[in-house]
Amino acid sequence: MILVTGGAGFIGSNFVLDWLAQGNVAVLNVDKLTYAGNLGNLATLKDDTRHTFVLADICDHEKMRALLDTYKPTAIVHFAAESHVDRSIQGPAEFIRTNINGTFSLLEAARAYWSGLEAGDQQQFRFLHVSTDEAYGSLEAGDAPFSETTAYAPNSPYSASKAASDHLVRAYFHTYGLPTLTTNCSNNYGPNHFPEKLIPLMIAYALAGKDLPIYGDGRQIRDWLYVGDHCAALRLVLADGVPGETYNIGAQNQKTNLDVVVTLCDILDELKPLAPGKSYRQQIVHVADRPGHDRRYAIDTGKIERELGWRPVEAFDTGIRKTVQWYLDTQT
Template identity: 65%
Template sequence: MTLLVTGSAGFIGSCYVRQHFEHSVEPVVSLDALTYAGHLSTLGPVLKRPEHTFVHASIGDVDAVRAIFEKHKPRAVLNFAAESHVDRSILGPGEFIETNVVGTYRLLECAREYWNGLQGEATAGFRFLHVSTDEVYGTLKPKDAPFSETNRYEPNSPYSASKAASDHLVRAWHHTYGLPVLTTNCSNNYGPYHFPEKLIPLCIMNALNGKQLPVYGDGQQIRDWLFVEDHTRGIRTVLETGVLGETYNIGGWNEKANLDVVKLICNLLDELQPRADGISYSTQIAFVADRPGHDRRYAIDARKIERELGWKPVETFETGIRKTVQWYLANQAWVAEVTAER
């Protein structure tokens, strides 16, 4: 029994692999292209485990993926691999189409080819779990109900459009070919090992380095924040007990405006590592021009996964963000390492 985890050196994928080995000795084959946001150090000590195999390749590399299926015969594929930064998708959408759409298509085809060759219990037990985002649903107005699994897709950025396309491919491969798939759509993740271009790690590190803390527009864009370890617990739950063909939204029940998130980070840093001059880090907040097509609000209705599979988040935003800030304070060398190579 083996798992194939794609995007395993990224933020969420690496958390899944590390967490997996806290509970299991089932072998894992990690596949990652090691683009700018993927780094082997995120896998830490699990890299040296005899149950762990790392393969440096993209999900679009058909020969590499086929070789993994042939050699390791995984019981499941967990597809975390994706280009995920909205700003980068605006500047260069081509890479997002190539990885998130074409790459997912090629991975699906390799998985289908492998699955068609299985027999008996191996056929029935195989799973393809696709990890996606709440951004495929578009944006919400202030009083709109949170996104449920039945919301229609209305992506507004090249990133979310590419993820929406990949979700549709996964659905189609299930309904057309019978491939046993599961899909999860999550809200904004945060936590340790997050590449420092996203809001929370960027603000932590900019604050410590005396730089501005950039806040888009008026800072009132609202996101539902999900601690990454809660997210990966949810994915494990869906993999083991989810109903084939179903989609499960995984959210943190923590809607926060971006500006409030940045202010909370400043308050924690004021407490945990005050500036030498005694001035609050909040004085470094700087409002910058909003990005094109910036969605105003995301929120996840996570009642289905709690009702049907028994999962709910453990961390509140207050407990999770404190753990996150503490981790970055203790691991500034990791940030310096991963950013120096990019």
């Protein structure tokens, strides 16, 4: 069995579904079920005995210790986090609590559990911490993509809290020998995405006939990674990654926010057309930019490609079409 935190959220639920589709190693899924957690994401596992769900908070150290001692997982895959930049600007306290204090609580529980294992089990155990490229800060137009050695320079309370959690994970490997792995991924998209992030929000607003608000000039650049590709990379890192190492995961699909929204509009024009002469593009409006808005992210995936042989399968054009179709099939 492996323990997955935040397994009812967007990336976590996709990982759990993919994990169980790939094999028979059971999953203990621990989630607090805040606003972004949704057990409906896991509805297909309702009668699957390989999936055990526990409603719990990673900040509850004693609960985490008890779960580890009871279920004896061979690995922890840590997704649980507050992750929305706008929310972190409006209310940073919960980001500090969950992302920093929660990761600390989980690391302490994992260290105590791991310390009590037999030598062979200790060698096999892994703590995989799933993080973000936003910890690296912002790139200018001509800057090289983020690599695993890029200095951290977070610019929002969210990215600062994730950077702090990354440092804690690193420290627990170097200080205690806990066999940790860290991944820093680019912007994910795909099924089950909570509709506060750009792609699901724009799809929902477009279908509802609302304005499609674009921050500033819309020229902020992100590297868009299909969630299924991310999950495949995580499975590979968990299986073959070297303890203490960090692996960047991206798709080299650099798109401006405006280009992404225009693409969504064009796909919707084709799949769910408006009245003749109308286009979803007409709903696009520009609004005041948010504070500290990073201009560009880009990921150098050379390390995970060279060392683990991973490459993304989904092109942006195919992945975004699949995503729009999924929302049309499930949300309308």
